[in-house]
Amino acid sequence: xxxxxxxxxxxxxxxxxxxxxxxxxxxxxxxxxxxxxxxxxxxxxxxxxxxxxxxxxxxxxxxxxxxxxxxxxxxxxxxxxxxxxxxxxxxxxxxxxxxxxxxxxxxxxxxxxxxxxxxxxxxxxxxxxxxxxxxxxxxxxxxxxxxxxxxxxxxxxxxxxxxxxxxxxxxxxxxxxxxxxxxxxxxxxxxxxxxxxxxxxxxxxxxxxxxxxxxxxxxxxxxxxxxxxxxxxxxxxxxxxxxxxxxxxxxxxxxxxxxxxxxxxxxxxxxxxxxxxxxxxxxxxxxxxxxxxxxxxxxxxxxxxxxxxxxxxxxx
Numbered sequence: 001x002x003x004x005x006x007x008x009x010x011x012x013x014x015x016x017x018x019x020x021x022x023x024x025x026x027x028x029x030x031x032x033x034x035x036x037x038x039x040x041x042x043x044x045x046x047x048x049x050x051x052x053x054x055x056x057x058x059x060x061x062x063x064x065x066x067x068x069x070x071x072x073x074x075x076x077x078x079x080x081x082x083x084x085x086x087x088x089x090x091x092x093x094x095x096x097x098x099x100x101x102x103x104x105x106x107x108x109x110x111x112x113x114x115x116x117x118x119x120x121x122x123x124x125x126x127x128x129x130x131x132x133x134x135x136x137x138x139x140x141x142x143x144x145x146x147x148x149x150x151x152x153x154x155x156x157x158x159x160x161x162x163x164x165x166x167x168x169x170x171x172x173x174x175x176x177x178x179x180x181x182x183x184x185x186x187x188x189x190x191x192x193x194x195x196x197x198x199x200x201x202x203x204x205x206x207x208x209x210x211x212x213x214x215x216x217x218x219x220x221x222x223x224x225x226x227x228x229x230x231x232x233x234x235x236x237x238x239x240x241x242x243x244x245x246x247x248x249x250x251x252x253x254x255x256x257x258x259x260x261x262x263x264x265x266x267x268x269x270x271x272x273x274x275x276x277x278x279x280x281x282x283x284x285x286x287x288x289x290x291x292x293x294x295x296x297x298x299x300x301x302x303x304x305x306x307x308x309x310x311x312x313x314x315x316x
Contacts, residue, residue: 003022005037008023008026008037009037009040009041012041012135013041013044013138013139015139015140017112020135020139021114023037023135024114027131027135028132038134038135041135042134044137044138045134045135045138046137047142048080048136048137048141048142048143048144049142049143049163049164050162050163051145051164051166052146052161052164052187053065053068053145053146053147053168054147054168055167055168055169055170055194056169056170059168059169059170059194060170060194060195061168062083062102063230063231064168064192064194064230065083065145066102066105066230067228067230067236068145068236068239068240068243069081069102069105069108069145070104070105071236071237071240072143072240073108073109073110075240077110077142078140078141078142079141079143079145080111080112080114080139080143080145081111081112081113081114081145081147082116082133082136082144082145082146082147083113083147084115084116084117084147084148110141112139112141114136116128116129126160127264127268127271129146133161146161146162160187160260160263161260161264164190164243165188165189165190166189166190166191166192167187168194169192169193169194169204170193170195171193171195171196171201171203172195172198172199172200189223190223190226190239191208191224192226192227192239193205193225193227193228194230195230195231196227196229197229201227205227212225226238226239226242277308286308286311290308291304
């Protein structure tokens, strides 16, 4: 028997894992009533810190996330983990293999791991990550780690939801400076050179600091650069200390919070408008008619879209 939304919300607030997992699934699937559930949870979800962890494939993000989680749990924190994996454009499936590398903490009390697939979306995934983080926060997780698939447009979008962004780099993967130029420098609050036992780690640290010296942003110019080795635990305690410390924590709040809230409202509006247009115009055949007129050359897709928007009073 399927639980009601009220039961799931109440169970989540009581920190019941089954209710938490089911609530996340139904919100992700956008089942009818999901918005009311999120409204009910919102007042209970304000205290958690969301930390985005990104970097190139093979940098050891999952192993490092597992080490960070163990350290946080030892410090009495409850940790939620959102592990994002790419969706295959051919099968539509996702490996969700990050959980395999986090087996050491998967059954640890106070830890909840949720895997998410990109499903081919950027903005949708970003909002989905916000929703899941908010649910985990309402369930009493005060630190939420968002581990992304690897450096790219997905990451730059998704980590906009985070309070802090950790960029994980690894020596021995070509030109480290070139990797940092690919848009990732702009989102980092803290740099981590993982697998620091490898040759070239010191060179990569120097490259990152050289890139920082060129930026005009004072916050990114002074972002810490730490060295770790997830396999041995080297540097992990220093990293966790930096994540919890006042220097990094002070990045939260102010205009940055306002920018995130503004973007979230706009994302919700965009998706809701798209849903309403599909529901109204796809259901009565108007959208199909517009498709046929474009295909026959009677009009163009730009004019067709404008006509539909005028019909719902969204453009003059």
